Amino acid sequence: MSNNGSKIDTIAGIDLGTTFSSLAILNAIGRPEIVPNSEGERLTPSAIFFDEESSGIIRVGIEALHCRYLNPQRSVRWIKRQMGDASYKKFLDGKEWSPVELSALILKKLKDDCSVDNRQIRDVVISVPAHFDEIRRKATMDAGTLAGLNVVGIVNEPVATALYYATTCPVYGKILIYDLGGGTFDVTIMDVKGTDMNIICSQGDHELGGIDFDRKILEIMRSFYKDKLGAELINTEEERAKLEDEAEDVKKTLSRRDVAKQILYGRSGSTKFELARQVFEEAVAPLMSRIDILLEVALEEAKLKPSQIDKVLLSGGSSRMPIVQKRLRKMFGFDPDVAVNVDECVSLGAAIHAGMTLIRDNPLALSTGIIGGLKNIRLTDVCNHSYGTICAPIDKKSGKRVVENRIILRKNTPLPCQATKTFYTVAEGQTELEINITQGEDTAPEYVNKITTHKLQLPPNRPAECPIKVTYSYDVNQRMHCFFEDVQSGSVLEVDFALDRQGNMKQNEIEEKAKRFETLKVQ
Amino acid sequence: MYFEKIRSRFLQKFRLGSFTQPFVPSSALDSSVELKEEKGQTPLLAIKIRGSIHSSVDLPRTSVQITAADITDGTENPLPVRGSSKQWQLPDSLRFCFVTELGTLPASITTLADWTTIAQIDPLWLQLPRSGKRTLQFSISISGFDNPVEVASSDCVFIYDSPSPGFIDLHENIERSKILTVTLAFTVSGADGSLSGCEIEMIKKWARRNIDPVDDSDKAKKQIERALNKTISLLRSGNTVNAEKVCLEIAKIASPALRSDTLEFCLQLARSGGTVSRTKLSLLKNIAGWLEVDKNIVITLVQKILTPDICEVQDEQFFLGVRPDMDSEETRLLLNEQYKKWSSRVTNFDPQIRRQAAGMLRFIAQTRNLLVK
Ligand SMILES: Nc1ncnc2c1ncn2[C@@H]1O[C@H](COP(=O)(O)OP(=O)(O)OP(=O)(O)O)[C@@H](O)[C@H]1O
Ligand SMILES: [Mg+2]
Numbered sequence: 093m094s095n096n097g098s099k100i101d102t103i104a105g106i107d108l109g110t111t112f113s114s115l116a117i118l119n120a121i122g123r124p125e126i127v128p129n130s131e132g133e134r135l136t137p138s139a140i141f142f143d144e145e146s147s148g149i150i151r152v153g154i155e156a157l158h159c160r161y162l163n164p165q166r167s168v169r170w171i172k173r174q175m176g177d178a179s180y181k182k183f184l185d186g187k188e189w190s191p192v193e194l195s196a197l198i199l200k201k202l203k204d205d206c207s208v209d210n211r212q213i214r215d216v217v218i219s220v221p222a223h224f225d226e227i228r229r230k231a232t233m234d235a236g237t238l239a240g241l242n243v244v245g246i247v248n249e250p251v252a253t254a255l256y257y258a259t260t261c262p263v264y265g266k267i268l269i270y271d272l273g274g275g276t277f278d279v280t281i282m283d284v285k286g287t288d289m290n291i292i293c294s295q296g297d298h299e300l301g302g303i304d305f306d307r308k309i310l311e312i313m314r315s316f317y318k319d320k321l322g323a324e325l326i327n328t329e330e331e332r333a334k335l336e337d338e339a340e341d342v343k344k345t346l347s348r349r350d351v352a353k354q355i356l357y358g359r360s361g362s363t364k365f366e367l368a369r370q371v372f373e374e375a376v377a378p379l380m381s382r383i384d385i386l387l388e389v390a391l392e393e394a395k396l397k398p399s400q401i402d403k404v405l406l407s408g409g410s411s412r413m414p415i416v417q418k419r420l421r422k423m424f425g426f427d428p429d430v431a432v433n434v435d436e437c438v439s440l441g442a443a444i445h446a447g448m449t450l451i452r453d454n455p456l457a458l459s460t461g462i463i464g465g466l467k468n469i470r471l472t473d474v475c476n477h478s479y480g481t482i483c484a485p486i487d488k489k490s491g492k493r494v495v496e497n498r499i500i501l502r503k504n505t506p507l508p509c510q511a512t513k514t515f516y517t518v519a520e521g522q523t524e525l526e527i528n529i530t531q532g533e534d535t536a537p538e539y540v541n542k543i544t545t546h547k548l549q550l551p552p553n554r555p556a557e558c559p560i561k562v563t564y565s566y567d568v569n570q571r572m573h574c575f576f577e578d579v580q581s582g583s584v585l586e587v588d589f590a591l592d593r594q595g596n597m598k599q600n601e602i603e604e605k606a607k608r609f610e611t612l613k614v615q
Numbered sequence: 616m617y618f619e620k621i622r623s624r625f626l627q628k629f630r631l632g633s634f635t636q637p638f639v640p641s642s643a644l645d646s647s648v649e650l651k652e653e654k655g656q657t658p659l660l661a662i663k664i665r666g667s668i669h670s671s672v673d674l675p676r677t678s679v680q681i682t683a684a685d686i687t688d689g690t691e692n693p694l695p696v697r698g699s700s701k702q703w704q705l706p707d708s709l710r711f712c713f714v715t716e717l718g719t720l721p722a723s724i725t726t727l728a729d730w731t732t733i734a735q736i737d738p739l740w741l742q743l744p745r746s747g748k749r750t751l752q753f754s755i756s757i758s759g760f761d762n763p764v765e766v767a768s769s770d771c772v773f774i775y776d777s778p779s780p781g782f783i784d785l786h787e788n789i790e791r792s793k794i795l796t797v798t799l800a801f802t803v804s805g806a807d808g809s810l811s812g813c814e815i816e817m818i819k820k821w822a823r824r825n826i827d828p829v830d831d832s833d834k835a836k837k838q839i840e841r842a843l844n845k846t847i848s849l850l851r852s853g854n855t856v857n858a859e860k861v862c863l864e865i866a867k868i869a870s871p872a873l874r875s876d877t878l879e880f881c882l883q884l885a886r887s888g889g890t891v892s893r894t895k896l897s898l899l900k901n902i903a904g905w906l907e908v909d910k911n912i913v914i915t916l917v918q919k920i921l922t923p924d925i926c927e928v929q930d931e932q933f934f935l936g937v938r939p940d941m942d943s944e945e946t947r948l949l950l951n952e953q954y955k956k957w958s959s960r961v962t963n964f965d966p967q968i969r970r971q972a973a974g975m976l977r978f979i980a981q982t983r984n985l986l987v988k
Contacts (some may be wrong), residue, residue, distance in 0.1 A: 179966065225962045297958065299973060381987070382980035385954045392951070477959075533959040541964050 101214045103450060103462075105252065105442025106202060108195060108218055108232065110172040110275025110301055112409070113138050114436060115202045115213070116443040122465020124256065124443035126436050129153060129205040130615075135435055136205075138198050138274075140168040142184050149613045152201035157337075164329035168194050170303060173275050176228035192231050193605070196238035200614045203239055215457075216241045217446035219438050221276040222248040223296025225477060225531060226543060229570070237602050238609050245449040245569060249273075250280035251291060251473060252441030253407040257429075258284055259444060259469065265402030266292075268390075270428065271438075272383070272416060273408035275301035279386055281394040281401070290472040293504040295390040300382055302340070302410040308375045309339040309367065313356060316365055323360035331358075346372050347412045373415045380419055387423065393504060404428035409435045444469070449569075475566050478503040482528040482537050483515050493518065497530050497540045501564045501572075510565035514579075516557045523550050525560060527576055529587060548576050548585040629744060629783055631684060631693045643667050646755045647730065648773035659737060660773070663730040668757060668767040674720040676760035679733050681713040685743060686772070687750045696751060697742035697782060711741055717757060720766065738775065745781035750774050790827060792869035795861050796877040797822045798846070799902065802858045803881045804888075805850055806895040817887055819843055821880060858898060862905030874906045875916065882920040891926045900933050910936060922971045923978040931982045934975075947987045954979050 104117045105124065112135040116124040126134045131154055141156035143149050144166060151159060160167040166184060174180040174191040182189040203213045220232050229246050236243035247255075250269040257263055263284045271278040277300040283290045313335065317325035326332045338354060345352035346369045356365045373380075391398060404420055406428050411417075420428045433440075447466045450458055480499040487494045501511050517525065525548040532540025550558070563575040574587040644666040652658040662681055682705070683696040698704035698711040705712040715734050733755075743749050756768045780788065797818060804814040822843055828835035850856075865877060881902055885891050891899075903913045914936045923929045931937040935953050937946050957979065960972035 176962075223958075227962070295958075297976070298961065299976070378977070378980045378984045381984040382976070385951055385980065385983060386958075388947075389951055389955050389958075532963075534956070538965075539960050539963065539968065541962070 101457075102211045103443065103446045103458075104206070104213050104216045105247070105439050105444065105446050106199065106216050106218045106236075107249070107252070107436075107439035107442060108172065108198065108220075108235075109138055109273055109438075110170050111138055111303065112136065112274065112435060113198055113202060114439040115206050116436070116439040117206070117211070117213070118443050118447045118462055118465075120459060120461045122444075122447055122462040124440040126439065127206040129202070131155075136198070136202060138169070138172065140171070140194055140197050142166045147185070149615055150197055152198055152614050155615070160333045161330055164333045167333070170275055171195055171198075173298065176225070176231045192235045193238060193609075195232070195235035196609060197612070197614055199236055199239035199241060200609065200612070203241055204614060214242050215244050215446060215450060217245045217247050217442045217449060218243060219247050219249045219252045219442045221271075221296050221298065222250055222278045222280055222294035222476060223276075223298065225541070227541075234602055238606050240606060240610055244446060244453065247442050247445040248278070248280065248291075248294065248473070248476070249276075249438045250278050250294060250407065251282075251289075251471070252438045252445060253405060254280070254282055254284065254289055254441065255444045255469070255471065256437040256441035257405050258287055258289055262286065263403065266394075266396060266400055267403045267405060268387075268401045268424075269405045269407060270387075270411060270416070270420065271407040272410040272413075273301050274410065275303055277301060277383055277386065277408075279390045281390055281396065287469045289470065290506070291474045292396075293390055293393040293474065294476065295386045295393070297382060297386055300379060301408075302343070304379055305343055305376055305410065305413070306336060306339045308379070309342050309372065310335060312367065312371070312375060313339060313342075313354075313365060317356050317358055317363060320363045321358065321360045323358060325356060325358045327359060342367055343372070343413070347414060369414070376415065380415060384419065384423070398424050406430050407434050407437050445471075452568075473507050473568065473570075474504045475501055475507060475509060476503065476570075477531050478533050479564055479566075479572065480530045480532075480540070481515070481562055482526075482530060482542070484518050495537055496535045497532065497537050498535075499533070500562060501566055503533065505566075507570075508565065508567045510563060512561060512563040515560045515562060517550065517554070517560065518556055520556045521553060522556065522558075523552050524548070525550055525576075525578075527585060527587075529564075529572075529574055544587060546576075546585055546587055548578065549583065550578055551581045551583075554580070629694055631695050644755070644757075644767045644769040646753065646769035646771040648751075648753055648771055650773075650775070651735070657737060657739075659735045660775075661732045662734040662736065662753060662755065663732050664755060664769060665727050665730045666769075667724050667726045668720060669724045670720045670722055670759075670766045672759075672762070673722045674759040674762065674766070677717040677720050677757055677766070678760045679715050679717050680756045680758070681734055681736070682754045682756075683711050683741065684752050684754075685745070685749050686752045687745070687748075690752070693752070694744040694783070696744070699740050699742050703740040713740070716760065720759075738777070743775070743777045743781045744783040746777050746779060746784055748774055748776045749781075788868035789873065792865045792873055792877065793822075793826050795865050796880060797826070797843070798856055799858060799861050799865070799877065800881060800884055801846060801850055802856045802861070803884050803895065803898060803902070806898045807892050810847065810850060811888060814884055814887060815847060817884055858902065859905055862902055866905060866907045871909065875908050875912050878903055878906055878908050878913065879916050879920065882916055886920050886925065889925065891921060893927045896926050896928060896930060896933070900930065903933075918971075918975065922974050924974045929978055929981075931978075931986070934978065935982060937982065937986065943986065943988050947983065950979050950983050950987070 102117050104115050107114050114126060114135050116126050119125050128134050129136045136153045137157045139156040141151040141159040143151055156167060168182055171191050171194045177191060180191055207213045216236060218232055218236050220229055233243045233246060250271050253269050253271060267282050267284050269280045276296060276298050278294060278296040280294040281292045283292060314325045326335060342352040342354055350369050352367050354365045355362050401424055404424055411434050417428060447462055448469060451463055451466060478499045479501040480497050482495060483498050484493045484495050500513050501509060527546045527548055528542045529544050530540040531543050534540050559579040561577040561579055565573045576585040644664055646664045649661045650658060651661050685694040685696050696711045697709045703711055703713060713734060713736060751773050752770055753773060754770050756765050758765045800818045804810050822839060826839055828839060865874060881899060885895055885899055917933055923934055937949060957972045957975040960968055963969050
């Protein structure tokens with residue numbers, strides 16, 4: 093902790109969730125603690141409302157959630173699902189807001205609310221779903237920078253959960269972390285020996301979370317109303333906003349009771365609505381099947397049978413649904429461990445991760461208490477995606493050249509890692525080589541993302557088939573370094589993985605915007 | 616229907632000029648060909664010569680060149696015989712040519728009283744213009760190895776029954792299957808009862824790009840246009856095409872690559888209409904089966920071109936390869952494989968692929984929910 097004027101810089105972990113966000117700091121002995129927001133709540137709804145009346149004030153959190161009924165057009169929710177999507181824009185009062193900027197508003201609220209009592213939140217680690225790609229990770233970091241934070245790292249949500257569990261209670265063996273939140277589902281399998289943690293693999297789905305379960309209930313409500321009163325239940329965005337919340341309430345009730353009751357108020361009158369848990373569970377069976385597939389795929393990738401899993405840890409608010417536990421019991425034959433605070437463990441773990449990152453990068457900035465609290469934790473993460481390059485080998489069958497993606501660094505390789513492959517020039521007299529760095533699992537180039545493109549100049553007058561050595565390495569901070577070498581001439585091209593593609597801002601652009609953000613009033 | 620009736624007359628393209636008999640004075644050489652078929656061995660054509668060879672100089676090394684032509688339609692209408700690889704071809708030509716060394720010839724008359732085998736040719740080295748019984752004329756020419764003057768030559772005729780399709784057959788098959796593809800495309804387009812203007816344009820464009828006119832004349836190009844228009848008006852006046860028959864003919868004559876091209880075009884055509892009806896989807900499914908396209912290729916093409924959300928019915932067999940005979944466990948494993956494939960595509964930069972991937976994931980989960988217990 094360093095003294096910054098009258099305030100003390102504090103390390104924090106932030107869970108930037110689809111529906112709720114939270115912030116945890118490390119206390120003097122390196123233990124994470126949730127810091128409540130200005131409303132005294134430990135969780136802040138990830139909702140934004142642009143107030144028409146008091147312009148210049150942007151509401152974030154519970155107030156934004158309530159204001160939403162008044163004017164849904166001026167409200168934003170679930171922005172995490174749009175993260176990294178360059179085409180998404182929210183237009184308001186002649187200004188357009190990108191997902192990065194909107195996320196920055198949520199982060200700014202957390203930072204401002206928690207920077208009280210001599211405390212200044214600066215160095216943070218923000219958590220992301222394990223299945224987030226580079227674009228979304230970078231977008232999340234950019235959002236932090238815009239909010240005036242120094243983002244020292246990004247941690248996968250299930251890794252954060254595991255860090256919290258493993259430092260709180262004794263954990264040994266093959267652990268499966270099941271994280272069903274508001275907007276995403278993530279499963280991670282890891283090998284844990286006390287505080288020595290090795291990630292084996294992760295799988296995830298960004299279209300699978302609490303809000304998808306809410307939508308199912310909303311569908312049931314709508315058709316129920318239509319059957320009963322022969323009319324549409326939802327006619328306006330305002331009505332939709334209100335009913336979305338009612339659907340969520342019904343869902344939560346069903347986590348406690350067998351039947352949930354609600355009065356549905358619509359334009360054609362009101363009617364009493366009842367939903368049995370069993371009916372709900374049947375309606376969400378396709379969503380649960382999707383989760384089952386991901387669990388199986390993760391187990392297959394880890395080369396483990398369900399019986400070889402020693403413990404299942406739950407995380408995310410939606411893991412409270414009884415159907416989750418029922419299915420897990422069926423698959424693994426034992427009950428999953430329910431943490432007391434499934435919606436807090438991610439930010440708590442992220443705070444631990446922030447401490448560990450600083451111990452590695454800047455130990456002088458930390459108190460001895462924190463260092464002592466964290467020094468025994470060892471974490472080996474894996475590559476979250478496969479990285480490759482586009483090449484044009486000759487197809488053995490047809491004798492023709494085919495353009496394909498070749499993977500160089502494979503998904504789930506423990507970090508840090510490095511791999512080399514040799515490719516060959518295709519044409520006689522070739523003086524230039526187009527180099528594409530790709531992310532994706534497919535061989536077909538149309539299905540993978542070219543994350544950057546560069547050119548390597550080659551000497552003239554050479555035959556075809558000259559070797560080009562390609563080396564990719566990936567460090568523990570999830571940064572990639574690519575090295576292309578023309579073996580004969582020794583000429584090289586090095587690419588440090590910094591995203592500059594669509595949707596991701598350049599550094600100076602971010603800094604300029606960050607200055608503007610400082611003056612924004614977020615409450 | 617009309618379109619598939621246009622026949623290609625490509626033969627003219629391949630004709631050689633008619634033959635004039637070579638004239639080499641003084642030598643009197645005979646030649647013959649014998650098919651040697653021994654059990655367990657590949658059959659060989661033995662080329663033999665007999666008679667006298669007259670050389671006016673000492674030739675320390677001589678060579679024999681054997682070429683061939685197909686004279687089934689008479690010596691006035693010869694067709695070339697091609698070599699199946701560079702090694703068996705005349706330089707700068709596809710025509711068959713086999714060269715071998717013969718040995719020393721003194722400056723006098725050499726007489727071979729008995730038939731002497733000078734070469735054995737594997738029929739696979741030859742590519743005949745047509746399959747079936749073909750009359751082949753082999754031309755043997757002897758000359759000095761370093762001195763290209765011909766000292767003797769002879770022609771002989773041999774009837775060979777070729778089991779494999781000839782190169783003209785193949786060319787015609789390609790053209791024929793493209794013509795059939797157009798007919799088939801019209802049935803796909805008209806599957807819901809009417810032909811839409813933009814689909815017709817798409818078919819016409821495909822036909823113009825893919826079907827070779829017989830020659831470069833405007834007349835030949837117009838023939839295709841006329842055939843297209845006539846087919847459209849026939850279909851519009853209520854005529855129908857037997858898609859199965861068309862497909863079976865394509866399946867018989869077209870290579871696997873060509874057949875999958877045909878299917879791909881039909882799928883693209885179906886997609887261009889926006890939504891794919893139940894009838895159209897079931898026709899496409901049948902077409903894939905009738906054309907005997909490899910199952911994995913069918914799935915790749917269907918997944919690439921159609922998406923479950925544009926189809927009136929969602930068909931797990933067509934989209935995912937789930938067969939009715941699979942048990943729950945097999946289905947589960949197959950669906951997991953498909954899920955893995957599509958889940959890495961939901962973050963594609965191309966919004967079209969992202970949408971498609973999201974749709975596929977939903978569809979896979981639904982299918983699992985339905986079929987896996
Ligand atoms: N008792 C409950 N029963 C069912 N669902 C619940 C319950 N409590 C909370 N939830 C759901 O949990 C979700 C919020 O969980 P959480 O805060 O872990 O998600 P998040 O971090 O915002 O989202 P994500 O991690 O997916 O980005 C909401 O969809 C909420 O409806
Ligand atoms: Mg979460």
